[in-house]
Amino acid sequence: MFCNGGNKTGHFGGKSKIHEIDANTEKEFKMPGSCKVEDGHLIIYISHILLPKTYAEGNDYNNWANVPQPNVPLPNVPRPMYRRPVYREPNVPRAQCTASPMYRTPNVPPKLKINNESIMYSGILSKQNREKFSHDGYIYVMDKPSADGEKIFWRCDTRRTTACAGRIHTTADEERRFLKMITEHSCSGLGDPARVGAQKVMSVIRQRGASTMEKPAQIRAAAVQNLPLAIMGQMPSTSASRKQVQRQRRKENNALASPPTRAEIVFTEQYMNREFNGHQERFLLADSGGEERILIFGSEASAGWSNQMEHIFMDGTFSVCPSLFHQLFIILSKRGGFVFPVLFCLLPDKTEQTYTRLFTLIKEIWPMFNPTSISCDFERAIHNSIRTCFPESSIFCCFFHLRQNLRKHISQSNLLNLYNNDPDFALKCKMIISLAFVPENDVINALNVLENELDDRFEPLISWFVSTYIGRIRCNGTRANPIFSIPLWNVHTRTILNIHRTNNYSEACNRKIKRALGMSHPSLWLFLHSLKNFLALIDTDIELHVAGHEPPRKRAKYIECDERILRICNNYDFDTILDFLRGISHNFNID
Structure with missing residues (x-):
């Protein structure tokens, strides 16, 4: 040669x-x-x-x-x-060896790392998810295919802003091989490979935003790892990247238009089932139909241990609920040392009738479901429905919600500023709800002793607590029934027996779902997509339990706090009731 x-x-x-x-x-x-x-x-x-x-x-x-x-x-x-x-x-x-400047440089896309995976980006998508093509540092948008279908005609993507007439032809196959330049560019004498690279990275960011529920900042941080400085300088701002991800997610989840009413919701197979352990299982477990529609979602596999669900936790949340419904009602069950969410229920309102319909639906899909104890919020509608549908179950109210109620009434009584700035006042406020740790038979006597210790500033709080949780004294000397009787909210026995006295598991579950969604009141379809991903995490936790793993440990400070409260309850003496209440109050906050 x-x-x-x-x-x-x-x-x-x-x-x-x-x-x-x-x-x-x-x-x-x-x-x-x-x-x-x-x-x-x-x-x-x-x-x-x-x-x-x-x-x-x-x-x-x-x-x-x-x-x-x-x-x-x-x-x-x-x-x-x-x-x-x-x-x-x-x-x-x-x-x-150095690259020769006299040769035409093929369009070699950069290699980036996302989640430790090296990925070669071979194309660009526009913000409307339409294909773009890059060649020699220029970016083209598709114009039209040739008459015989063997070629694609492309034009410069800056044509509308610069009136550039740059045009090329490529093959119509998946490789999109460059064939020839038809018209030279007038927008710029030279290509801009940094702009090409930046658009490729943004295409990946938008696609990842549509396919995952990671936060936009996390997606951007992963995408810019190891980027050349030239491309970094062409990247949009963090705010612009976040908005592009949010818009992309809205487009993806608006593929099915949100129906105007609950009665008009029509589920496709995509939202009725989910993939579990290599096969499809039911995801939509129950649907009441009608305008006052109730939807129940969860894992079909959980029905296999529904007869073992003895200790149940219930709570409703509103911020993550799809706009067509009033609340997301979550039911969790204790299994071993773990607590797993098992049912996710979308409810049209929070009336007693709705809760009764919900529990009836649950009994229909899980005939063996008959919990021994149910921990829930201070909501009479829920309590009445539980007594109707599960008459043998014991109802316990959550001490966490009692703390929340105290904070709400401190704020309503215009005492929040005093609470935040006077530590002695704050401690005595907490002593009021510390009555929950006093043995049931001594609660009223302990309240009388505490009332004598508190000044007039505490009158609004004492009045609220007595009418709601103790019962006011009538003119004839008898005591009226409170809204919530003492056995519902008293936690002395539960503390001694090391039984859960709070419903923090539900609160933690609510926070995780909210973080997964990254927004309030999502569309129904976005909510269900995120819920499927969340259920996959729960499946993993259940399998860890099956494999014999220990449940997650509490943080050391919470373990120490529980030990101190248990020690105080074991040393209970009514003769030092004020010391007892003050000691309990040192070990919790109401925020």
């Missing part, structure tokens, strides 16, 4: 061998000059190249590209048929 000082042995400088080819398979690439095949060797005369037919048809240009090339132009072959040629100097490794 002869080329620029080569020899007849098929080598360039005697170092790299050119594979022998059959003269019958030759195909010409037209350039100024000439070449020919002779004796099974390709002879190149500087300015014209004759390549094997197999190479010319795009079967394997990589082998040809790996051969050390002379300092001459290569043909303008369609991308991505060859790698970028380099100057090859004697005794210098190829990796250390």
Whole structure:
């Protein structure tokens, strides 16, 4: 093979061998000059190249590209048929050779790392999810296909703003091979590879935002890892990236339009089932239908241990509920040392009738579901429905919600500023609800002692607590029934027996769902998509329990706090009731 000082042995400088080819398979690439095949060797005369037919048809240009090339132009072959040629100097490794500026540079997209995975980005999508094409530092949008369907016509993506007439043709197959330049660009004399790279990264950010529920900041942080500085300088701001992710998510989840009313909701298979352990299982467990619609979602596999759900926790949340419904009502169950969410219920309101319908639906899908104890909020409608549907279950109110109620009434009584700035006043406020740790038979006597200790500033709080949780004294000397009787909210026995006295599991579950959604009042479809992902995490936790793993440990400060409260309750003596209440109050906050 002869080329620029080569020899007849098929080598360039005697170092790299050119594979022998059959003269019958030759195909010409037209350039100024000439070449020919002779004796099974390709002879190149500087300015014209004759390549094997197999190479010319795009079967394997990589082998040809790996051969050390002379300092001459290569043909303008369609991308991505060859790698970028380099100057090859004697005794210098190829990796250390400098790229030749005289060759056309193929559009090699950057390699980035997202979640420790190296990904090659091969294309760009517009904000409307339409395909773009990049070549020589320019970006093109699709114009139209050719009449025969074998080509795609592209135009410069800045045409509307710069009136650029730049146009190219590519093949219509998936590879989108560049064919030829039709019209040169007028928007810029040179391409901008940094802009190309930035748009590719933003395409990935938008796609990842649509397919995951990661926070926009997390997606951006992962995408910009190891980016060249040139591309970093072309990236949109953090705020702009966040808005693009949010818009993309709205588009993805508005593919199914949100119905105007609950009665018009129609579920497709995508939202009625979910993938679990390699097969499809029911995700929508119950649907009451009608305008006052109740929807119950969860894992169908949980029905297998519904008869073991003895200790239940219930709570409603409003901020993450889809706009068509009033609240998301979550039911959790203790299993071993774990507490798992098992049912997610969308309710139209919070009336007693609705709760009764909900519990009736649950009994229909899980006939063996009959809990021994149920912990819930201070809500009479729930209590009445539980007594109707589960008459044998014991109802316990959560001490966490008692603390929340105290804070709400401190604020309503215009005492919040005093609470925040007077530590003695704050401690005595907490002593009021510390009565929950006093044995049931001593609660009223302890309240009388505490009332004598408190001044007039506490009158609004004492009045609220007595009417709601103790019962006012009538004119005839008898005590009226409170809204919530003492056994409902008293936690002395539960503390001694190390039984859960709070419903923090429900609160923690609410927070996790809210973090997963990243927004308030999402569309129904976005909510269900996030709920499926959340259920996958629960499946993992359940399997850890099955595998014998220990439940997550409490933080050390909470363990120590529980130990102190238990020690105080074990040493209870009514003669020192004020010390008892003050000691309990030191171990919790109401915020």
